[in-house]
Amino acid sequence: MLILWLRRSLIWGGLINIKKETKKMKQSVLFISIILMSFVSRAVYAQQSDPVTTVKKLFTLISKPNSFINKEDSCYAAMDAMDILKLNKPYIKVYLNNLKNTGLFSSAYLSAQKEYYLDIEKDIKKDGYGTARDADMYTLSQDPPDNKVVLARLQKVTPLISGNAATVTIDFKTSDHYKLIYKLVKENNSWLINSIDATFGK
Template sequence: MKLQVFCIAFFLALFAFHPLSAQQNSPSLPVKKLFTLLDNPNSPVNQEDQCFKEVDGMDILKLNKPNIKTYLNNLRNTGLFSPAYLAEKEKYYQEMEKYIKKDGYASGRDSDEYTLSQDPPEHKEVLAVLQKTTPVIIGNTATITLRFKNYPTYKLIYKLVKVNNDWLIDGIRSN
């Protein structure tokens, strides 16, 4: 009898924790963590403006190279981004430096970095839509397409890759 009760309790515990473990390994989790971090003004993902030493409107006249290194390390330390995504970010700043040397300025980004929109949905709205969206998983890649009622022509698409059993943001685009 005790063995039977133990087996039932063990089965129920496994069943109860399965959704939690599945959710922890969901491609949606890094996107959720990203937008949770974005809600904190002191978060390392909100510190990109410190990478620019001198600006004139949307033009970047001088980069702050030590802060770029710190910013990229902070992004890496979040554990949310793939090595390929981080390499692209580094390349972005290198390209900016080339434009500054060649033309005296580089054009700044005119949209939010993580929603690719000038008038992005609020973070709580992104999180609410994310909660209702099912990722499309094919092997070690996943795509999450977020659609918003208040922005019918706007789609936010996150590409994720599985690295060492963790889902990492590998790309962001919008349509």
């Protein structure tokens, strides 16, 4: 009887230890899973909220020939060389709404674009024509660099961040020292393009 009791005790004790070890393993796996999920979430959030990523998304969109973002010319119903004689008002509304829906531009930038077309309309009423942009609107260059070049340069850019404002400067290392400067602001936890500038010379 004693031997039988000892055997049962050992078996029961072993089962208890196995259960304890299993519980510890489950807790360890759960803890590691939580840590990994937290790390992945932070990495994804950092990528989504990175100012450079916003600019990359813009130029990725520009790289698609049929993208609406390449059809700003459709906002003009009639032109004579660089003179805008008539606006395509219905399409302007569509175009501006599409810009908004990209989630890449700040409210201030979108307001400035709307104001641009209103100013042209005033010029047409006053002088009979408005003046079109004299450079590409996203690179501010009359000879814009290839989008692949822009995206490659962006891979090496570190944004300057100060609170809810950021600057992304793309140095193309050209003979004319051309630099493209994107100013971004943080709205609703997203970095949005607020203005675009470019510099030439030293």
